Amino acid sequence: MSDDDAVAAAVAAVADRVHPTDAERRRLDAAVDDLLERTRAAVSDLPVEADVLQVGSTARGTWIRGDRDIDVFVRFPPDLDRERLERYGLQVGRAVLQDGEEEYAEHPYVTGEYAGFDVDLVPCYRVDSASDIRSAVDRTPFHTTYVADRLDADGAAEVRLLKQFLVGIGAYGSDLRTRGFSGYLTELLVLAYGSFRDVLAAAADWRPPVELDPADHAAETFDDPLVVVDPTDPGRNVAAVVSEANVARLTHYARTFLADPSPEAFVPDPPDPLDPAEVREHLSRRGTAPLAIRFDAPDLVDDQLYPQLRRSLDGLRRGLEGAGFEVLRATTVAADAAVLFVECATGELPAVERHVGPPVATRSHATGFYETYADAAVYGPFLDGDRYVVERERSVRTVEEFARERLLEVALGAHVEDALREGYGVLVGDEVATLADAFGVELARYFDPTP
């Protein structure tokens, strides 16, 4: 079997999972027709003009089988003030989706079910170009038009394969928890390289920074590992949110898939959750000093929560390192509780720490240092080469002490800091095994990490 044939076989094997059936398409088309009609009717009751359009992957034919999201946008004139846009938007939304609920992103929209589909009904401004947008959603219609004009049915099928592949490797989604590839980015990659297989072949050889500029109109330089200049907006990198690791992840799995094409690559394979005994086994096998800070997760959407958790984890990590602990690995997980988890090489440090002073030759500094420590240091000052050195008492000797006494001094996300001020638990050593009750899968990922 040639490489191409092997890829084709793997792709064929996942066709049922990836491509919507004709019946599904017909149901979708019918639902969309109804929704657009009902929305236009609701709009005609408003005292302003507005057009109605379908956007998103279902509008572009690039949705994966089973996805049930229909996005309907109502575009208002750009001179409409924001307060009225929001009011009219909600009015139309409630008229169309009678059981719908209001959601708040940059501005409010209505979300609800219609004929078995999940519908978002979103107001936006009809601006002249994607460079003139007044809020992020104004950009979406440009993306839909750009892709719909260029992507035929075959191309859409290639996009679906790529999306499903990214789902399989855990790199699909531009939310700030995943920091992966958005649907639009996936579409642009297929348009740029030609097919699913071509995208993988290119990604297998990516050497970041990778730069694509489909419209050849980049208006600035971007400092990201993957840059795909938005063809509808020269000032925007569509891949800005994609993390270094997710770029590397696609490269890694592109190589392994092309070397050995398997339908399994398209299927997420979450590990079995660990139980507390298995966590203890890992800890004993690793011989490390784990520390977990457990607290009530701040009430934030994931797009706000995860950046804060990561910033806080980074602060904790740097705090521990600054206090002399060596951090082997760290992660953060959240559900109802949030956890900052850090694994140190050792949990206890000596009672004294080395503190290197100035060269003796720098007279005023050196004399100041010597006089400061002549009576205060536990050991020294003595000479090491041309410098004074002292050994002073270490204020924090264990990771547990650090967690109890210094945690609020490290750089934390603001809401995480607030939550920690309300109280937090400190788990060290085998105590962290209890986290398996709530985070067994996450701990399995941590203790059996893959690319």
Next chain:
Amino acid sequence: MSDDDAVAAAVAAVADRVHPTDAERRRLDAAVDDLLERTRAAVSDLPVEADVLQVGSTARGTWIRGDRDIDVFVRFPPDLDRERLERYGLQVGRAVLQDGEEEYAEHPYVTGEYAGFDVDLVPCYRVDSASDIRSAVDRTPFHTTYVADRLDADGAAEVRLLKQFLVGIGAYGSDLRTRGFSGYLTELLVLAYGSFRDVLAAAADWRPPVELDPADHAAETFDDPLVVVDPTDPGRNVAAVVSEANVARLTHYARTFLADPSPEAFVPDPPDPLDPAEVREHLSRRGTAPLAIRFDAPDLVDDQLYPQLRRSLDGLRRGLEGAGFEVLRATTVAADAAVLFVECATGELPAVERHVGPPVATRSHATGFYETYADAAVYGPFLDGDRYVVERERSVRTVEEFARERLLEVALGAHVEDALREGYGVLVGDEVATLADAFGVELARYFDPTP
């Protein structure tokens, strides 16, 4: 009391310790006269011409009270072959010092007692200049002449003060154990700066590299913290052996003495030896993981032994650091036994160690790394940013294991390596306290270090 007066008072208080009495001088002069006469008589029996001269600190009037060393040199013509120089030298030496013993430096000489003085009777070559020497001792007569021509009785007294001060702070002696200031260097410093007090005032402000060139004839540049170009040899730094720490030490004690002149500065103050219980107390207070390697000291003179011990200690230290241990402090001591002593922050490391691979983008490296570790690593490969990372089994987890299994792999001095191959003891934790039986004073210096 002015600063000068305070210095004068401190100096006066140590006069008895520093300056030879008139009676001592008379005894010395008489002994030297006799020795020179006897030596000339012995030389006259030789089949070659040779002149006889007194060198060293007793020749220059710069010896410290109680020093009993007389150096007599016999200078042979430079065309005499080495074998005969050695034979004639020993013949004269044995004739003059009937109970003397032969010693071997660059070439053999005779050492013995005469009228209560310790006498070295050394053969050398009468070369035209110190740049033409055939062995290191040929330089000495030039030094004696240079200093004797320039240093009057008052200057000699200043030199004695500086020598005694350097003895007091532990920085006197150009042997390779001390790596301090030689007598000749001390004399040149007084000649350069004017007086004991002037040397201290200058040293208090030294900013290495400090360069003095009394004859203004430096023939090369020297990469040492203190450079005093030999006025009798433009290619030699008289201070080449002085360690960075000893330069800083003189600077430090010059400042403290000038700020608060005290006769105690001139008196070495060795600490009381620690007993094993006191060592254990220190270890408990420090909370560190000590390691001592004890072995039979190689049979070498100190000038060979200590550089080898230091090199070996450095190799051990770097070996431990390379294996992941953090070294807080280290020292080496020797008597019949030699010891490499290293104090680590922690004596046990995790079972796994982080090993960072190449960026995934570097395809052939990355693939090679991934394939190597896909089955071999304990954890991973996984992604950290754009790189593969694995956690592999650490081959050495404790300092004791390192000492038992890896010691002979580190960079060691050749004779130390030979001695270790014969066998060595490993002491960890409180076991090192037994070293106090042989090295109580050295351990006291280590555990109560001063500049």
